[in-house]
Amino acid sequence: MNTDTISPRDAQWREELRKSRTAKQRTSIPRVKMAELSPDYRITCNEEVNCGLGKDEAVAEASRCLDCPDPQCVTGCPVNINIPGFIKNIERGNFQEAALVLKETSALPAVCGRVCPQERQCESKCIYNKMKREPVAIGYLERFAADTERMSGKAAMPACRPGNGRKIAVVGSGPASLSFAGEMARRGYEVHVFEALHEVGGVLKYGIPEFRLPNEVVDVEIRDLSRMGVKFMTNCVVGKTLGYDDLVAQGFEGMFVASGAGLPRFMGIPGENLVGVMSSNEYLTRVNLMGAGSKGWATPVLRGKRVAVIGGGNTAMDSCRTARRMGAEEVYIVYRRSEAEMPARVEEVRHAKEEGVRFLTLFNPVEYPGDGNGRVRAMRLQRMELGEPDASGRRSPVPVDGDIREIEVDEVIVSVGVSPNPLIPNSVNGLEVTRRGTLVVDDDTLETTIPMVFAGGDIVRGGATVILAMGDGRKAASAMAEKLENN
Amino acid sequence: MNKIVEKEHFSEKVIRLVVEAPLIARARKPGHFVIVISDEKGERIPLTIADSDEKAGTITLIVQAVGESTISICAKEPGEFLHDVVGPLGRATSIENFGTVVCCGGGVGVAPLLPILKAMKAAGNKVVSILAARTKDLIILEDQVREHSDEVIIMTDDGSYGSKGLVTDGLETVLKREHVDMTCTIGPAVMMKFVSMLTKKYEVPTICSLNTIMVDGTGMCGACRVTVGGKMRFVCVDGPEFDAHQVDFDEMILRLKPFS
Numbered sequence: 128m129n130t131d132t133i134s135p136r137d138a139q140w141r142e143e144l145r146k147s148r149t150a151k152q153r154t155s156i157p158r159v160k161m162a163e164l165s166p167d168y169r170i171t172c173n174e175e176v177n178c179g180l181g182k183d184e185a186v187a188e189a190s191r192c193l194d195c196p197d198p199q200c201v202t203g204c205p206v207n208i209n210i211p212g213f214i215k216n217i218e219r220g221n222f223q224e225a226a227l228v229l230k231e232t233s234a235l236p237a238v239c240g241r242v243c244p245q246e247r248q249c250e251s252k253c254i255y256n257k258m259k260r261e262p263v264a265i266g267y268l269e270r271f272a273a274d275t276e277r278m279s280g281k282a283a284m285p286a287c288r289p290g291n292g293r294k295i296a297v298v299g300s301g302p303a304s305l306s307f308a309g310e311m312a313r314r315g316y317e318v319h320v321f322e323a324l325h326e327v328g329g330v331l332k333y334g335i336p337e338f339r340l341p342n343e344v345v346d347v348e349i350r351d352l353s354r355m356g357v358k359f360m361t362n363c364v365v366g367k368t369l370g371y372d373d374l375v376a377q378g379f380e381g382m383f384v385a386s387g388a389g390l391p392r393f394m395g396i397p398g399e400n401l402v403g404v405m406s407s408n409e410y411l412t413r414v415n416l417m418g419a420g421s422k423g424w425a426t427p428v429l430r431g432k433r434v435a436v437i438g439g440g441n442t443a444m445d446s447c448r449t450a451r452r453m454g455a456e457e458v459y460i461v462y463r464r465s466e467a468e469m470p471a472r473v474e475e476v477r478h479a480k481e482e483g484v485r486f487l488t489l490f491n492p493v494e495y496p497g498d499g500n501g502r503v504r505a506m507r508l509q510r511m512e513l514g515e516p517d518a519s520g521r522r523s524p525v526p527v528d529g530d531i532r533e534i535e536v537d538e539v540i541v542s543v544g545v546s547p548n549p550l551i552p553n554s555v556n557g558l559e560v561t562r563r564g565t566l567v568v569d570d571d572t573l574e575t576t577i578p579m580v581f582a583g584g585d586i587v588r589g590g591a592t593v594i595l596a597m598g599d600g601r602k603a604a605s606a607m608a609e610k611l612e613n614n
Numbered sequence: 615m616n617k618i619v620e621k622e623h624f625s626e627k628v629i630r631l632v633v634e635a636p637l638i639a640r641a642r643k644p645g646h647f648v649i650v651i652s653d654e655k656g657e658r659i660p661l662t663i664a665d666s667d668e669k670a671g672t673i674t675l676i677v678q679a680v681g682e683s684t685i686s687i688c689a690k691e692p693g694e695f696l697h698d699v700v701g702p703l704g705r706a707t708s709i710e711n712f713g714t715v716v717c718c719g720g721g722v723g724v725a726p727l728l729p730i731l732k733a734m735k736a737a738g739n740k741v742v743s744i745l746a747a748r749t750k751d752l753i754i755l756e757d758q759v760r761e762h763s764d765e766v767i768i769m770t771d772d773g774s775y776g777s778k779g780l781v782t783d784g785l786e787t788v789l790k791r792e793h794v795d796m797t798c799t800i801g802p803a804v805m806m807k808f809v810s811m812l813t814k815k816y817e818v819p820t821i822c823s824l825n826t827i828m829v830d831g832t833g834m835c836g837a838c839r840v841t842v843g844g845k846m847r848f849v850c851v852d853g854p855e856f857d858a859h860q861v862d863f864d865e866m867i868l869r870l871k872p873f874s
Binding site: 324325362367501 | 637638641651653655656657658682683686697698699700701702703829830832833834835836837839840841846848851865868869871872873
């Protein structure tokens with residue numbers, strides 16, 4: 128655990144707070160339920176579904192936390208946030224300091240509080256689970272602390288060291304890059320972020336929908352980084368607009384590549400190139416980044432009446448819920464394993480079901496028949512059953528012989544994963560890539576096979592979470608700074 | 615924001631824009647394209663770079679007003695701005711001394727063809743250029759093409775200029791007349807399909823440059839996917855140029871009309 132935190136466990140106020148209530152008093156408080164927009168209403172708009180906690184709710188929830196001597200929640204967090212430290216600040220009503228504790232380790236707490244799979248991370252390790260009770264709502268509290276600080280208008284800027292004049296380039300502006308940029312700016316480096324799209328934020332903007340993560344939340348984080356001196360250049364594709372050699376010639380001493388897992392995967396089945404079949408990246412980019420479906424925006428989007436989304440991850444959930452909001456009458460999730468194996472967050476699955484999405488689990492598409500005019504008319508689904516566990520430990524699905532059915536659809540959104548974007552690996556000589564196309568990095572420092580070029584996020588991991596990407600940004604920043612300062 | 619510094623009308627619907635984009639002007643090669651957003655709430659559309667001036671820091675785009683976004687781009691005047699221009703994207707044309715190269719351009723396809731035929735000529739090839747359009751007014755860039763070609767053949771559907779007939783008629787005349795080592799074709803998908811069928815018959819290798827629908831243009835969305843040699847390829851990162859004989863043009867043509 129982070130030992131140099133501003134709110135250590137042995138601080139006097141924390142000791143007093145622990146003694147102020149008995150464990151029994153704390154554990155008898157029920158876990159808070161966050162208010163949500165009603166399903167009927169929310170599918171008519173893009174408003175954020177989760178409404179956040181009120182102050183009293185947050186303080187009550189925070190007082191459930193037992194402030195364990197050996198807090199396991201912290202080990203469940205990929206970036207080891209000082210979880211009891213921020214929660215106890217909420218309990219004592221010092222929301223500002225709660226936010227500061229979060230910012231010690233996380234560049235984007237308002238984002239992570241919304242999109243992290245807490246039930247598999249911090250909350251899965253909470254002592255309450257052992258007592259057969261619902262864990263402390265760590266994610267809700269994280270969001271509360273970050274939102275309260277943001278809305279107070281008194282957001283504390285992390286202290287930055289005076290500028291050292293050393294220039295660092297960052298490729299991409301998603302969570303790994305934003306986290307890296309913040310860390311380096313704090314250390315006094317001059318950070319330039321190069322983004323290929325016309326908007327900063329990466330997957331937080333083009334991928335995750337407004338109803339789950341409002342753009343405004345992301346924009347505030349970006350504004351804060353700008354205030355810290357980070358420079359953003361949009362419409363700049365490193366490897367195309369500016370080459371690696373150009374950056375070196377311009378005096379950049381280090382580079383962090385976090386260009387993401389761009390390339391959408393398809394399944395290679397007949398009919399996949401029919402009109403009406405598209406990747407979730409295309410669908411979500413049109414709606415989220417390009418404003419398709421909103422008044423005044425030029426980009427079109429297909430509005431199917433019967434939409435199938437193929438896949439069981441968060442992107443699949445985002446797509447099917449977006450389709451409902453775009454007016455689809457029937458929306459199906461088609462997933463080849465059972466619901467228990469779905470990688471999506473439990474909350475996203477619940478929200479999708481509440482919004483009327485039908486789950487066709489243990490089905491795998493084998494063909495999309497067309498209508499004779501090049502458009503998709505239906506999907507042919509192979510019934511599956513679970514066999515032996517595969518390398519990932521999940522039971523692998525096997526086809527049930529002869530059990531194929533056809534369902535009429537007029538739009539199919541394929542969300543079966545992404546491959547690393549080959550743009551950077553193809554344009555920078557000397558970058559070693561794995562068989563899967565991800566960049567080869569040193570496990571401890573995240574340095575690539577080119578000295579002073581570091582990498583993180585999905586271009587290294589191939590497809591992971593916001594919090595892991597942020598963790599990479601942090602780790603790479605610390606390794607790069609150490610290397611630069613020793614040279 | 616990229617400033618428009620020059621504008622010229624080729625015809626009522628086809629214009630030439632010179633746009634400030636110093637980094638792109640420096641990095642671009644023949645075959646590259648850019649993604650343009652006309653206004654804040656505009657669409658991302660791919661446009662091939664017709665020319666550039668590294669010293670002036672400008673690129674030249676040739677745009678045909680056919681849809682909402684291109685109409686809005688064509689309505690802009692010098693001094694006004696394109697909201698976003700990003701590039702250069704795609705793979706550059708591989709230019710070699712092949713021997714005799716026939717370059718077939720249809721309509722505004724002549725614009726992206728110009729830098730390629732220029733480079734082919736500079737590499738020592740004998741360049742025969744065939745420009746085709748529906749009618750005389752739609753033949754563009756003829757002088758520039760003449761400057762960099764050994765021979766220029768003009769074809770119009772209505773016979774109002776050059777010879778009456780399709781691009782393939784002009785091409786077949788050349789193929790029958792002399793040995794051709796390579797053909798490049800850029801234009802409407804259906805034109806490239808027929809050029810490709812013809813050169814396949816004569817066993818002449820043929821490069822086509824595809825202009826599919828794109829959203830991001832950097833490999834992310836997959837909207838531009840085409841089938842080439844039985845495999846899925848992305849025009850934005852694997853193309854825009856492909857071996858025309860391997861391209862499934864019929865599928866590509868269907869995929870150009872998703873919203874109609």
